[in-house]
Amino acid sequence: MYPRAFSYHRASSLKDAATLLSQLGEGAKLLAGGQSLIPLMKLRFANPVHLVDLNFISGTSYIREQDGAFRFGPLTRHAEIEKSASVARVPILHDCAAGIADVQVRNRGTIGGSLAEADPSGDWATVLLTLSCEVRCAVQSSDRTLKLTEFLKDAFTTALAPDELVSEVIVKVPPENSGGAYIAFKRTAPVYPTASAAVQLTVEGDRCKDITIALGCVGLLPIRAREGEAALRGQQITPKLIASAADAARAAADPQSDMRGSADYKRQLVGALVKRATEAALRRARGQQVEVSHIYA
Amino acid sequence: MGSDGAGWVGKGLARKEDNRLLRGRGKFIDDIRLHDMLYLKFVRSPYAHARVTSLDTAAAEALPGVICTLTGAEIAHQTNPFIEIGPDPFARIAELVQVDYESLEVVVDGEEALKASVLLHEEAGTNRVWRGTFEYGDIEKAFREAAHIVRIDKMHFHRFSSTPLENNAVIGQWDAKDEHIYYWCNNSFPSFAMQFIAAHLGTPIDRIRVQTFDIGGSFGIKITSYPQMSVCALASKKAGGRPVKWIETRSEHNVSSAHGNERTFRDTRVALDKDGVIMAIDSRHIDDCGAYPRYEPLGCVIWAQVFPGVYRFRNARIDFSQAVTNKCPVGPNRGYSRMQHLWFLERVVDICAHQLGIPPDEMRLRNYIRPEEFPYTTPNGCVYDSGNYPKMLQVAKERIDWEDWKKKQAMARAEGRWLGIGIGTTLDSGTNNFGQSQIVNPHAPFSGNSQGANCKLDIYGEVVVAVGSCPQGQGHETTAAQVVADVLNIHPDMVTVRTGFDTERNVHTGASGTYASQFAVSGLSAVHGAARKLKSEMKQLAAFLLKTGEENLEFGMGQQGPQIRAKDTGSSVNYWQLANVVNVNSAVLPEELYELTLNCRYVWRAPFKVPDKEKKYGSLTLTYASQLHIAVVEIDRDTFIPHILEYVAVDDCGKVINPPIVEGQVYGATAHGIGAALMERCVYDAVGNMLTATFSDYTPITAVNIPNVRYAHMETPSPHSYNGAKGMGEGGAAPIHTISAALQDALFSSGIVVSDSFNNADTLYRAMVAKDIYQAGDLVKMEKRA
Structure with missing residues (x-):
């Protein structure tokens, strides 16, 4: 189907885009990679009056490493992150970028767009919740930096004001003795996961110094499984402890039944994914090369 | 059949149409x-x-x-x-x-529709589209004499679609x-x-x-x-x-084109002797055809083409009803109306085998129609042309290394893993007798089956073939050229096959099209007939031009391309000269050759009779290709995701015209079946909203979901076709019952009976943890007499 009629605006800079947003009002939508917006427009679920295209602004797609953090331009494509050698040092980021949908989506979709969309099934928010992540948000004349947890408000809702946009995503590089993994169950490559689990784990000797566990697609926002983390933090890691962390994660999930699976099943699944992601994260934290991929039906 | 045979039929010739299709040069309606x-x-x-x-x-x-x-x-x-x-x-x-x-009030379940007070079509006065009893043999006697009676309360074949790429x-x-x-x-x-x-x-x-x-x-x-x-x-x-x-948009296609028939199997009783040989089956089937009987109610009889499946039982009674519901109308869908029935029979065989403690391979060997019994007339009068099911089972077992997997399975089970091995035996009935429509509607003006073709030498001597088929990837251009090349002893590249259907080519009959697994039989028989007619005219003309007898003529290639040569004199005439004389230089023709046109239309007719409408008895299809699949499936104990560890597909479609085309069809049908078994279903909520209207929810199978399929083929030539070929392509949706069987095998010891054709991690979780479906105690009862 074709979208409803709309006016098209090509922004020349992020500032120009913010200006357009404030001038055009609520009927305006930003177009980044368009991998969520365009299908919604074609189905006429989204009917923007104005479309402000960010794709012709130079200098918005980059991966810079400075002061112990990665800085991602808002229009950095998933595929660029997937291919980045420096990002590969933080395997959980690579797991995420490489596992999003299919090649076509990864070539177009952007990290900034994904976070701004705040789809409860999106991959980036879940993964970045396990790391230290900040989102820079800009209006015409100023900008502010929010922690990811402050940025994400609800399903499809962020802290962005109507004339504000994401201008950069900043992710702190975890320490040397830290490793992470992100595993989702997806029925096919292009669809959203049924459930996903991201785990970032820092070791000290044979103990777990710190751990963050985030669950995707099982709530209105990505969920931190704090009791699961507590089960492992400071402990010597054993399969039994991992199992109890997975059980705690299961309890933290708040899934809904839909065509991807029943709520009960998703709770079962997310526990299994936490277990696998934790095992992979642990091996990576210990310096092993571990290939991780999503599970497909 | 004469001197055919440059040997192109049977060769793995690269497809003529691929150059066009693979380079994006195909011509589709939206072009x-x-x-x-x-x-x-x-x-x-x-x-x-x-x-x-x-x-x-x-x-x-x-x-x-x-x-x-x-x-x-x-x-x-x-x-x-x-x-x-x-x-x-x-x-x-x-x-x-x-x-x-x-x-208005909505009905989304076939069984409910038959009981419902709300009428979908008030003028019809009922939600029942059709009802009929298919009864053969002596049911009561068989149940009286049975050593075991197995009862299965309810089974269900789900609704899905084969989602063609083009709407x-x-x-x-x-x-x-x-x-x-x-x-x-x-x-x-x-x-x-x-x-x-x-x-x-x-x-x-x-x-x-x-x-x-x-x-x-x-x-x-x-x-x-x-x-x-x-x-x-x-x-x-x-x-x-x-x-x-x-x-049509994809969303429109998903909600309103045609889905496959959904069917519920109720109150099944199976009579078996002491060795597990099935003596009788008695069952009630309710088919859900959606909002309108559009191609339906033909599906109410199509399944009877494979009434006993691959099995020998002679006594059976199926009470068959079809109901309308407020869902998308159904239509033929790769394995049309037979796959539902074959799935039912395979579930019956596996459930009975488990109840009696007979291994599923042994159970099948005891019940298969035997190789020496072909041609085999089924209880309802269908004639199975040829086949060798025990050998197929043997080939499949060898191909998958059955003994090794049985050992691995025992080890896996000792570790508490859920690993199952399932067998599915399937028939793909091809070239249907439209007379079966008269069983559901005695006034239907259709019977038999036919296909037309035209083979000509055009004015400059080009060999051109037109058929009344409309291929969708089956390679008709290639296989038709192979047949004509053999008749004329030339290269298939010299044969132009007009693809697609066009009324103005005037080759079609009222049954022309591409459906029901039949081109290798009806299409190629028509092509062969037209080519032989042309050859006969070319002979007459060449004999006149070369001043020799027809018996001295030799078809083949010469200095100037395809030609006919007189063996006695050595002189020859090429195709251009033949066409020239008939079309633009006809004054050289003697009057007795005026009837030659070198433009030969031939209509092939399947040798069918109108079935007995009362007894529902008669030959409903001409050829019976068979498939034997074996799947090894492991259900992950943490995620409940079923993973196919090994898969083998053995196919027997008689004489193969082009092996890679057949192999491709088997892979495609296998992928469709695996998708249907594990991923694809059309789900409606209580008020009739389709919840799987997008591909995100419906999830048609993709490359990442398809296991490595081992393929093997056998040839038991059909005595019913001129070339020994059988129609193929639908594959009987073999993976659906094969995977049901494997899941059943993995979980049977946990008290699970797989009673639905659709299974995924979620349903297996429900069966094993929530225990609200598939509980053997609720579904299956066995009575031991002996």
């Missing part, structure tokens, strides 16, 4: 843009069951670019009520059409200048659609020209005579004769 062409958009009801109370098209008609609207009332006024037309797809143009609806598409033009209706479409049974459209629109059938081009998959879904074809013509008429294009 066609005609002068002044308009576009049609359907307004769809947001309700599954509603009455249109008012309709206002003024705002839509005021929209710039809108030429006209067409309402249900206008359509009803201009058409003959020959076809049942529902109101809901016939409310027109986009969002500006103001429609008020009075929503339905049609351009219709009602041209007042020559009083013709022109169609450019991707319907895969156009000769049938025309018969309905002509009657529907009150137009002489000769004034309807239908053309098809490349078609992006059908799998049966495009053989339905969609009412949208008539609507395009009427819209064109109203728009002053401008061509009107309708390209």
Whole structure:
């Protein structure tokens, strides 16, 4: 189907885009990679009056490493992150970028767009919740930096004001003795996961110094499984402890039944994914090369 | 059959059409843009069951670019009520059409529909489309004498679709200048659609020209005579004769084209002797055909083509009903109406085997029709042409290393893993007898089956073949060329095959199209007949021109291309000279050769009789290809995701015309079946909203989901076709029952009976943890007599 009629605006800079947003009002939508917006427009679920295209602004797609953090331009494509050698040092980021949908989506979709969309099934928010992540948000004349947890408000809702946009995503590089993994169950490559689990784990000797566990697609926002983390933090890691962390994660999930699976099943699944992601994260934290991929039906 | 045989048939010739198709040079309906062409958009009801109370098209008609609207009332006024037309797809143009609806009570379950107080079609007075009992042998005696009786309360075959890459598409033009209706479409049974459209629109059938081009998959879904074809013509008429294009969107296709038949199997009783040999089956089947019987109720009898499946039992009674529900109408779908029944039989065999403690392979060997019994007449009068099911099982077991897997399975089970090995034996009945339609409607004017072809030497001597088929990837251009090349002893590259259907080629019969696994039989028999007719004319002409007897002539290649040579004199004549004499240099012809045209039409007819309508007895299909699949499936104990560890597909479609084409068909059918078994289903909520209307929810199978399939083939030539070939392509949806069997094998010791054809991690979790489905105690009862 074709979208409803709309006016098209090509922004020349992020500032120009913010200006357009404030001038055009609520009927305006930003177009980044368009991998969520365009299908919604074609189905006429989204009917923007104005479309402000960010794709012709130079200098918005980059991966810079400075002061112990990665800085991602808002229009950095998933595929660029997937291919980045420096990002590969933080395997959980690579797991995420490489596992999003299919090649076509990864070539177009952007990290900034994904976070701004705040789809409860999106991959980036879940993964970045396990790391230290900040989102820079800009209006015409100023900008502010929010922690990811402050940025994400609800399903499809962020802290962005109507004339504000994401201008950069900043992710702190975890320490040397830290490793992470992100595993989702997806029925096919292009669809959203049924459930996903991201785990970032820092070791000290044979103990777990710190751990963050985030669950995707099982709530209105990505969920931190704090009791699961507590089960492992400071402990010597054993399969039994991992199992109890997975059980705690299961309890933290708040899934809904839909065509991807029943709520009960998703709770079962997310526990299994936490277990696998934790095992992979642990091996990576210990310096092993571990290939991780999503599970497909 | 004479001197055929340069040996092209049977060779793995690369497909002639691939150069075009793989380089993006195919010609599909949406590639066609005609002068002044308009576009049609359907307004769809947001309700599954509603009455249109008012309709206002003024705002839509005021929209710039809108030429006209067409309402249900206008359509009803201009058409003959020959076809049942529902109101809901016939409310027109986009969002500006103001429609008020009075929503009505909804029925989404076939069994419920038969009991429901609400009527979907009030004029019909019932939600039951058809009911009939198929009874053969002596049921009561068999149950009296049985050593074991197994009862299965309820089983269910789910609704899914084969999701062709290209949706339905049609351009219709009602041209007042020559009083013709022109169609450019991707319907895969156009000769049938025309018969309905002509009657529907009150137009002489000769004034309807239908053309098809490349078609992006059908799998049966495009053989339905969609009412949208008539609507395009009427819209064109109203728009002053401008061509009107309708390209169905994916969402429209998913909610309103055709899904496969959904079927519930109730109160099944199976009588077995002490060795597990099935003596009788008694069961009640309820088919859900969706909102309108469109191609239906033909599915109420199509399954009877494989009434006993591959098994020897002679006593059976199936009480078959079909109901309407407020869901998308069903239509033929790769394995049409037989896959449901074959799945039912395979579930019965596996469940009985488990109940009796007989291994599933052994159970099958005790019940298979034996190789020496072919041709085998089934209890309902079908004649299975050939086959060797025990050997197929043996080949499949060897290919998958059965003994090794049995050992691995024992080890896995000792570790508490859920690993199952499942066998599925399947029939793909091909070349149907349309006379079976008279079993559901004694007045149906259809029986037998036929296909037409034309083979000619064109004026410059080109060999050109046209067939009444409309391929959707089956390689007809290649296999037809192989057949003609063998008849004339030339290279297939020298044979031009006109692809697609065109009424004005005048080769079609009323049964022409591409459906029901039959081209290798009906299509190639027609091509072969036409080529032999041409060859016979060429011989007569060459004998005259070379002044020799026909017995001295030799077909082959010469210095100037294809030629006919006189063995006695050594002189020869090429194809151009032959065509020249007949077409543009005819004064050299003696009067007795005036009847030669070198333009030979041949119609092949399947040797069928009209079945006995009362007894529901007779030959319903000509050939029976068979498939034996084995799957090894492990269900992950943490995630409950079923993973296929090994898969083998053995196929026997008689004499193979082109091995890679057959192999490709087997892979495609296997992928479709695996998708249906584990991923794809059409789900509706209680008020009739389709919850799987997008591919994100429906998840058609993709490359990442398909296991490495080991393929093997066998050839038991058919005595029913000139070339020993059997129709193939549908594959009987073999993976659906094979995977059900493997899951059953993995979980049987946990008290699970797989009673639904659709399974995924979620349903297996429910069965094993929530225990609200599949509990053996609720589903299966066994009575031991001996």
